[in-house]
Amino acid sequence: MKPAEYYQRDRRRQPPALTPDYKTSVARSPRYSMISLQQSVSEITGPVFGHSDIDPIDNDLIKNYAKDQDPVGERIIVHGRVLDENARPVPNTLVEIWQANASGRYRHKKDTYLGALDPNFGGCGRTITDENGYYYFRTIKPGAYPWRNWVNNWRPAHIHVSVFGSGFCQRLITQLYFEGDPLIPLCPIVATIPDPDAIGQLIARLDMNASVPLDCIAYKFDIVLRGRRSTLFENRLAGN
Numbered sequence: 713m714k715p716a717e718y719y720q721r722d723r724r725r726q727p728p729a730l731t732p733d734y735k736t737s738v739a740r741s742p743r744y745s746m747i748s749l750q751q752s753v754s755e756i757t758g759p760v761f762g763h764s765d766i767d768p769i770d771n772d773l774i775k776n777y778a779k780d781q782d783p784v785g786e787r788i789i790v791h792g793r794v795l796d797e798n799a800r801p802v803p804n805t806l807v808e809i810w811q812a813n814a815s816g817r818y819r820h821k822k823d824t825y826l827g828a829l830d831p832n833f834g835g836c837g838r839t840i841t842d843e844n845g846y847y848y849f850r851t852i853k854p855g856a857y858p859w860r861n862w863v864n865n866w867r868p869a870h871i872h873v874s875v876f877g878s879g880f881c882q883r884l885i886t887q888l889y890f891e892g893d894p895l896i897p898l899c900p901i902v903a904t905i906p907d908p909d910a911i912g913q914l915i916a917r918l919d920m921n922a923s924v925p926l927d928c929i930a931y932k933f934d935i936v937l938r939g940r941r942s943t944l945f946e947n948r949l950a951g952n
Contacts, residue, residue, distance in 0.1 A: 727904035734900045735861050770838050773809075773851035777834030784830055785814025785852035789930040790888070791922060793845040794875060796937050801845025806876040807935070808838040809849055816857030816869075825857050850928060853890070861900050868895035868902070875935055888916045888933045 729741035769776045774783060790809070794802040812818045812835065815827030819835050833852060841847050854869045868889050875884045889896050896902055896915070905911050913936070922930035 725905070725907045725910040727906065731900075731904040733861075734904050737904070766838060766840055771847075771849050773811075773833065773835065773837045773849065775850075776837060778832040781832055783813065783833035783852050785833075785855075787850070787928045788853045789848065789850055789922060789924070789928045790871065790916060790933060791846070791848040791919075791930060792916075792932050792934040794841050794847065794935045794937065795845055801841075801843070802937060803841055803843045803845055805841050805845075806838060806874075807841060807847045808836070808874040808876075809851070809871050810836045811851065811871040812854040812857060814852050814855050816855030816867075827855060827857060856893075856895055865900060866895055866898070868893045868899050873933075873935065875937065884935075884937065886935075887914065888931075889914055890931060891915055891917050 729737065731737045731741075767776070774787060777783075794805055794807065796802055810818075813827070813830045813833045815830070817823055817825050817827035817829055819829065819833070837849050837851065839847050839849065851871075854871060856866050856869050858864070858866050870887045870889050872885065872887045876882060877884075889902070896911075902911060902914075905914075916931035916933035919930040919932040922932065924930075
C-alpha cells in the first residue's frame with residue numbers, strides 16, 4: 713500500500729466555538745484547548761453495521777412510519793454520494809437522517825412548537841452507501857421553525873445527516889439546507905461559518921433530472937469526508 717497524501721485541516725472553514733450571536737454557544741464553547749485521546753483497537757475496529765441491519769424501507773420516510781396514509785407535505789428525494797477528499801467513493805457506510813415534519817415540528821417530547829404533529833411521519837431514516845458511495849432517501853420537505861435565540865429567529869428548512877465510519881466512535885454529523893431558501897442567510901447558526909464556500913457545501917441543489925414526474929422533486933447533496941487525507945496530529949491520524 714502506497715503512503716497516503718494528507719491535507720492540513722483548513723480551520724478558516726470551521727466556525728469558532730464562541731459565537732455570541734448564536735446564544736447557546738456562549739455557555740457551551742470550551743475556554744481551554746481540547747485534549748486529544750488516543751483510540752484503542754476496540755474503538756477503531758468495531759462494532760460496525762452491515763446491510764442486514766437495514767430494513768428495505770428504512771430510507772423511505774414517506775412509508776417507514778406511515779399507518780393509514782402517507783404523511784402530509786411536499787414529497788422530495790435527497791440523494792448523493794459519500795466521497796473522500798480525493799473524490800473517491802466511500803462504499804458500505806451508514807448514513808442516517810432525522811428532521812422536522814412539514815409543519816416544522818420534530819417528533820420529540822420536548823418540541824413544543826405550535827406546528828402540528830403528523831401521525832404518519834416519524835422523521836428518521838437510514839441507509840448504507842453502495843459500491844459507488846451512493847445514497848438515497850425519499851422524504852417530506854421539512855418546514856422552518858422558530859427558536860429562542862433572539863426575538864424572531866427561524867431555522868431554515870434542514871435535514872440532519874450522520875455518517876458513520878468503521879466504528880461507532882467514527883461519526884460525522886452535519887445538516888443540509890435547500891437551494892433558494894431565503895432564511896439561510898438570516899440564520900445565526902449558518903452565520904457562524906466564516907467561509908461562504910463552506911456554507912455553499914451545506915446546501916442541497918435542486919436536481920430536476922432525478923425528480924420523479926408528478927411525484928417527487930429531487931435535491932442532490934454530496935458528503936465529502938477527509939478519508940485518507942485526514943489531518944495529522946502528533947503523527948497519528950485524527951479527524952476520521
